[in-house]
Amino acid sequence: MASPVPDTAAPAAPVAPVASVAPVDERLPLPRLAPLAFQHLLAGIAAPVSSVILIGTTLSLSASQTASLLSATLVLCGVGALLQSLGIRPLRIGARLPFLMLPGGAAVAIFLQVAKEHGPATASGSVLIAAVFLILVLPLYGRLVRFFPPLVMGTTVVLIGINMIKITAPMIASGPGLGFATLGITALFFLVMRGVWRQMSVLFGLVGGTLVAAVGGTAFHLAHGSTFALPDPFPYGTPHFDLLAAVPLLVFALASLAEATGQTVLNSEAVGRTPDAARDVPRISRADAVTSLGAGVFGTSLMVTSAENIGIVQLTRVRSRFVTAGAGVLLIVCGLITPLTRLLAAIPEPVVGAAGLIIYAVIATMGFGMLSRENLSHGTNGIVVALALCVGLLPVFAPEMYAGLPVWARTIFGSGVAAGALAAVVLAAVFGRLGPKEEEQQPREEPTAKAGAKTGAKTGAETGAEPEAKTWAGSAP
Numbered sequence: 001m002a003s004p005v006p007d008t009a010a011p012a013a014p015v016a017p018v019a020s021v022a023p024v025d026e027r028l029p030l031p032r033l034a035p036l037a038f039q040h041l042l043a044g045i046a047a048p049v050s051s052v053i054l055i056g057t058t059l060s061l062s063a064s065q066t067a068s069l070l071s072a073t074l075v076l077c078g079v080g081a082l083l084q085s086l087g088i089r090p091l092r093i094g095a096r097l098p099f100l101m102l103p104g105g106a107a108v109a110i111f112l113q114v115a116k117e118h119g120p121a122t123a124s125g126s127v128l129i130a131a132v133f134l135i136l137v138l139p140l141y142g143r144l145v146r147f148f149p150p151l152v153m154g155t156t157v158v159l160i161g162i163n164m165i166k167i168t169a170p171m172i173a174s175g176p177g178l179g180f181a182t183l184g185i186t187a188l189f190f191l192v193m194r195g196v197w198r199q200m201s202v203l204f205g206l207v208g209g210t211l212v213a214a215v216g217g218t219a220f221h222l223a224h225g226s227t228f229a230l231p232d233p234f235p236y237g238t239p240h241f242d243l244l245a246a247v248p249l250l251v252f253a254l255a256s257l258a259e260a261t262g263q264t265v266l267n268s269e270a271v272g273r274t275p276d277a278a279r280d281v282p283r284i285s286r287a288d289a290v291t292s293l294g295a296g297v298f299g300t301s302l303m304v305t306s307a308e309n310i311g312i313v314q315l316t317r318v319r320s321r322f323v324t325a326g327a328g329v330l331l332i333v334c335g336l337i338t339p340l341t342r343l344l345a346a347i348p349e350p351v352v353g354a355a356g357l358i359i360y361a362v363i364a365t366m367g368f369g370m371l372s373r374e375n376l377s378h379g380t381n382g383i384v385v386a387l388a389l390c391v392g393l394l395p396v397f398a399p400e401m402y403a404g405l406p407v408w409a410r411t412i413f414g415s416g417v418a419a420g421a422l423a424a425v426v427l428a429a430v431f432g433r434l435g436p437k438e439e440e441q442q443p444r445e446e447p448t449a450k451a452g453a454k455t456g457a458k459t460g461a462e463t464g465a466e467p468e469a470k471t472w473a474g475s476a477p
Helices: 030-058 063-086 105-118 120-147 150-173 176-192 195-215 247-271 277-298 310-316 321-336 338-345 349-372 381-397 407-413 416-434 447-462 468-472
Strands: 100-102 304-306
Touching (some): 030 195, 030 349, 063 100, 063 321, 100 277, 105 120, 105 247, 105 416, 120 277, 150 176, 150 247, 150 349, 176 349, 247 310
């Protein structure tokens, strides 16, 4: 009987494990990436278009100047999206998350307020000062962010909205019929649209209002020029640097650190990355500051990272940061196609005023929403908000009351946003430290009630209640 032949085959070589790629770092093929990038473009383009047209109309810029400003803003939005999405690791710029960068509504409001009070050259200088200031204070991020809790941010956002409503309302008064038609068209689009299209309701309102103006025989002033052109630097002349005039933007720059904290948590969780605010917030804000330096050069407002497109990430389930990088490229291309920017810059003033009125009324509403999450019926929160609103609204309703003060004091107290924001910061800090504690102000409860409250709090945590940091997201101050 033959003996069995021993198995002399060599053992199989171990298979090397395939490295998994995080969803946020996934590289998509171009045919799939392009339409997704276009979706993000649609989500973000309304903000720069409406903001720049509002700046051009408020500052009485010519059609060619407004077109150049819009071109610069779109290019800067694209550059900012590339910085945030791809990042520059050696310089710790950009969070490498699917962010867009836009001219925030609150930043535009403050820019216009400074420009109206001190001139556009001073407003551009203030943007440059605020951008440099933001870079310098980033090492102190952890210590500064605590001075801007939701109570302070909500009060500031309310004041920004109300101050800007005062500026945009006269623009509608120049053509009330056209302005109200634009308001109605915008409301209609918001009512019937869904998803990313609803986010473009203001842009559709601008288009609809412009069509109504054309049918009604309104004269349009179109600038002339080549098909492709680079935007003009320093459109208002050499920037003028006035530290006191820049105070509102400095306050906004500090407050943007608190906003970026919420944006980081929201975006990180949306793409499946563990949130790390200590690492990512300085990188996000550093990209904001670098892009804002360009904004100061080209005559527009501070640029801020936005989470407006996070809804698209959640809707499509595509978490790749290369999609928003593609949207950044599309924004740059749109900015360099000058016939498009010249056409948008010719929108009539009442139409622009109606769009601006909606934007700033929404900002004020967001502020009230932030305040509604605070306990204003007991303790010191209510008096902090009341006093800060008094300080911030006095320049709106009685601007002449500070006429006798020195220039430096008139600059600070005569600006409703700056005065109210500073008052909110100081009052919140003082009352928080010296005022009665919340438990001292609440009526005594029975032990059973306390136990029930504790149980309810625990249940909220167990059911996956959103973390407090999320309340910052989407406030867009």
